Amino acid sequence: MRRYELDTSYQGNMPNEVEFTLDNRYVVKIGDERFYNLMGETMLSAFNGLVHPDDVMVFEQFINSDMSVRYCIVRCLIKNGSYRWMLLVKKRIYEVGTDRMVELVAQDIIVISNDFDMYYHRVRKYRAIINVIDEKIFEYDPVSGMITIYCYRNNKSEIFDRTSLKEWKEACITKGFVTGDDAVQFEALCTAIASGMNNFIVKLSSSVMSKGERVDNLIFRGQSLLADGENRITVGVISEPDRRTRTVQEYVGVDEAKLDLATGIYNKKTVTDMITDYINKTAVSDRNRQMFLMILDIDNFKSVNDSYGHYFGDEVIKAFADSLKLSVGGRGIVGRIGGDEFIVLIKDVTVEELRIMLKAMRKGLKVSLAQKQPEYMFSTSIGIAQFGKDGSDFETLFKIADAALYIAKEKGKDRYIIYDYNKHGDILADMKHDIAFGSGFMKPMAKYELATNIVMKVSLGMMTVKEVLSELTDKLNIHGISIYSGNDMECIYSTGHYKNNVIEAAYVNDDKFVNHFDEYGVNMVNNIASLTIEFPEVFRKLRDNNICSFLQMKADGADGKEYMVEFDIFGTNRRKWSDTDVIMLRMVVLGVVNAISGQLTD
Known part of the structure; x- marks a missing residue:
């Protein structure tokens, strides 16, 4: 390197920090050993002579200022004849007789930047240790x-x-x-x-x-x-010497049956049980505790699969869950209660802290999903109820949060609503919609109305079969739905996170298996273990696809073909199908089969 050129290389033998003192004529009155090792033993009497000509004015203004100006960055000439970027830090100003003294620390920016990287990696290492x-x-x-x-x-x-x-x-x-x-x-x-x-x-x-x-x-x-x-x-x-310390949210070591397979967060039953239990205990021990129940919904999600495909739809759900879990961290409990619907209990945060968290979370979600599909305009709507202020039991808080979510949707989506009685009135009494998020909260009449609306829309061509399947999985918490047709029962529609591809269900037409369907073409199996003796191969096929219970319904189409619709539940939390479920799903199946066999609808 030629003399007086700027040197930006890292030199490990160079001191990262030196100390010296200047008088009012910029003369070095005191310098530590490292200072002379860096600057040279035979140096100019005035330090401003070592400052790059273009930086002299900045340097002199800095030295002549008071302690309100603590830092300055200039290029300084060192003993090897090159200029280095230096951060000058003013430690103190004092007087000796009539002389004004300025005590300084000079730090080589390249060296301290390298040191910072080294210390940062050490911090990451120690964090990794305390992480386990x-x-x-x-x-x-x-x-x-x-x-x-x-x-x-x-x-x-x-x-x-x-x-x-x-x-x-x-x-x-x-x-x-x-x-x-x-x-x-x-x-x-x-x-x-x-x-x-x-x-x-x-x-x-x-x-x-x-x-x-x-x-x-x-x-x-x-x-x-x-x-x-x-x-x-x-x-x-x-x-805690007696047992392993519990974390606020124990995802590690959780039984897989408690997790939603598509996202890795808690499934509906687990999360509602956990939140209900936590709210009940808190209502007894600390009614003044700051907690919020949130219901979140991805806006316009039904159009995602149609526009970008099921694979991207699955990515959106997974990315949403990952970002949500990361944002909440140890401050709460996170779970999925439907297709694109999530629930969160946030603990020990103020309203202002909650607003900041929601703002950061929503922006983070937008960015993460935009990276996957720039054309997709992601947004989410959120309804929030406050423990104690709005209610002290899960059902009340859920209904209020759900109603607040409905208000967020009505106001144009892409927003959150924290319920406020003064703004929103008696939301439970004045609600114009029925609570319908998650099957556990739908009343029988709401289910019949849902079925009626679906049949009407699909028959008029206002709703596609894919939209019907999405609507049912969302509202009734059904994990997977498949539609089969013909003698070989070939799969023509399927939605849900099956472990294996759904191809056919020819076994349902075997003589022995046909006898399990009732006079209305319905076969209900609450536990697939009941098939192990009579139909071991069917049992293994269902088990390998993570199905634990199902509801099958056959119907004759207008084209002379036989159709079957199968509603599946995954994992080990078996579902007992109610009479209401069977009746309303039978209505939907007849309407959908009629539409498919009459005029195929995507």
């Missing part, structure tokens, strides 16, 4: 007075508590999370944390971590360290 351990972490900042309890799951910080140490201490005592002798130990713990004790270990039995749900044997291990040269922060870990 059971302990939770706590830290206390004496400046803000805040204590934070968190852990790392899926390489993301999950915060369990973040509040002032004083408020945390008072809440745990007044709510009875610590009692008796353990209350004395808890007081000692808070004192050790606040005082910045060098090393401490405190053992106690309490429901501090579960917030009243259960009593745990806890061990707090902590120590203090200097954060900024003056204040000592306290950090440590919280262990």
Whole structure:
């Protein structure tokens, strides 16, 4: 490299930081050993002579300014005859006699950038380690007075508590999370944390971590360290020696039967059971706890499969679930309750924090899906109910959140609505729509109305067969639907996340199997295990496709062919088909078969 050229290479033997002091004539009055190693032993008497000519004015203005201007970036000449970019940091200004002294730190930008990368990778390594351990972490900042309890799951910080140490201490005592002798130990713990004790270990039995749900044997291990040269922060870990620490949302090790196969998040039954149980316990232990129930729906999802294909539709659902789970993190419970419908219970956030989370989540979803299909204009509508304020039981909160979702749809979609009585009135009394999200919440009359509307629309050509299947999977939480025709029962339509391709169901026309259909052409199997003895091959075929229960319905078409529609449930949570389900689905099957056999409709 020629002399006086700009050098941007990384040199590992170069000091990343040197210290020196200039007087009011820019003369170096003091320099540490690293300074002379970097700048050279025989240097100009005035430091501004080492600054690149184009940067001299900026440098001199910086030196002559007060402490309100702390930083400056200039090119400086070092002993090898090249210029390096330097970050100058003003530490202090003081006087010696009549001379004004400026104490500085110079940092080589290329070197410190490389060091930053090195330290960043170290941090990632340590985060990866704490990502797989059971302990939770706590830290206390004496400046803000805040204590934070968190852990790392899926390489993301999950915060369990973040509040002032004083408020945390008072809440745990007044709510009875610590009692008796353990209350004395808890007081000692808070004192050790606040005082910045060098090393401490405190053992106690309490429901501090579960917030009243259960009593745990806890061990707090902590120590203090200097954060900024003056204040000592306290950090440590919280262990549960008797059993593995539970996370707020335990996806790892969850029985597959509890998960939605298409997305990996909780399925409808599991998530509703979990949320109901959590709300019921909270209603008893802490009615003032900040919690929100959210129902989310992907806007215009029915047109996705038609416009971009089923594969992209599946990608949209999976991407939505992944982004939703990532956004919620350890702050709540996430599950899928229908085709493109999701439910979330958010814990321990304020309304403002919720709004910020929703804004970030919706924008993140838009970007992630735009990368997969730039032409697809993704949006989601969200309805939200607040625990305590709007209700203290799952059914009430669900209905209010669902009605708020309906309002979001009516207002043009692509938005969220947090229910407010003053704005929206008595939403349950004034609702103009029926709650119909998820089969567990549809009343029999609503199911009959759904069937009537489908039959009418499909017969008039206002609804395609694909839309019918999507409507049924969405509203009735049916995992898969297939339509077969002809003597070989060849599959002509199919929707759902089957493990294997659905090709044919010729076995339904075997003499022995035909006898299982009733006079109306209906065959109901609540548990496929009942087929193992008489029809072992059929059982294996269904089992291999993850089907645990099904409902089959035959009907004769106008074209002389025999048709069969099969409604499947996946996993191990078997479904018991109600009389209402059978009647309304029979209505739909007759209408769809009539449309298909009369004039094939896509």
